Amino acid sequence: MKVGLLTGGGDCPGLNAVIRAVVRKGEVRYGDELVGFRDGWRGVLDGTTMPLSVASCRGILPRGGTILGSSRTNPYKVDDGEAQVQATLSDLGVDALIAIGGEDTLGVATKLAAAGVHVVGVPKTIDNDLSATEVTFGFHTAVQVAVDAIDRLHTTAESHDRVLVCEVMGRHAGWIATYAAIAGGAAELMVPETPFDIEEICDKLSARHAKGRFASIVVVAEGATPKEGSFTVSDKGVDAFGHVRLGGIGQQVAEEIESRTGFETRVTVLGHIQRGGTPTAFDRVLSTRFGIGAIDAVHDGDFGTMVALRSDRIERVPLAEGTGELKTVAADLVDVAEVFFG
DSSP: OEEEEEEOSSOOTTHHHHHHHHHHIIIIITOOEEEEETTTHHHHHHTOEEEEOTTTTTTOTTOOSOTTOOOOOOGGGSTTHHHHHHHHHHHHTOOEEEEEESHHHHHHHHHHHHTTOOEEEEEBOTTOOBTTSSOOBTHHHHHHHHHHHHHHHHHHHHHHTOEEEEEEOOSSOOHHHHHHHHHHTOSEEEOTTSOBOHHHHHHHHHHHHHTTOOOEEEEEETTOOBOTTTOOOOOOOBOTTSOBOOOOHHHHHHHHHHHHHOOOEEEEEOGGGGTSSOOOHHHHHHHHHHHHHHHHHHHTTOTTEEEEEETTEEEEEEHHHHHHSBOOOOHHHHHHHHTTOO
């Protein structure tokens, strides 16, 4: 078979490990010809490809990013985009396509599968918010990066009697923020699941510092929002999938804390640092298992499915199930973090 691969959306530690696994088993075990589409769905629309082989994938297991490149191109925002995708696959003789991505990339894959395209999905999101799988690769790497940063922030906060706000990724779900707050010993946490009360947070910080603790770490997810009327969040526009462009909530929170409490407050925005660099051992193993599962699904003709981790087993679920509902942080996990606040 001739099998195509693409990586869409934000880059994520572990993408290259998925590609490597698909290519290794596809070429060696199944005798496939593998081809990579450059820059996500844009490469499928334009027919921009690169050959993939065991030889060309040597050394990419620990490498961050994606050798295929990525983009947030949405074929369904392009005139006759679906027809262009089908024409490209037909012209290149691609028998099946493995799409590696998050909600948006796999949402496109779901529509294409319904239109008859032979596609298998691999879930990828640093935010860990895809409902059909227990965890997505890249998440644990991002959490470790955040915790390493928070550990360092503690020492400088203590040295200068400051409040330090650490902004981490998390558009609709606060998984990274919650895990990082627990593992990093944060004093406060703000997640997208629940609008936060800035006045209440400032009161808690004031009470904490009144006890003689002059350093506090506040972890805020980029998608966290204040309760209506507390203060206004700046508008940064939307992307090709209609998502609001995020970033900046950490600075606004820091300014509010300093003005309301009088405590010197600084902000650290981790941003793309969480996405870059080498994946953890856990994420390398999970990515590899997903890649093997995806190429096996292709050869079983099990199209329109997505590989998922469930009870430490790689299973297949309908693509629509993977993108149908957002997986948000449960209240009991936030409760664990709140035990250590104040």
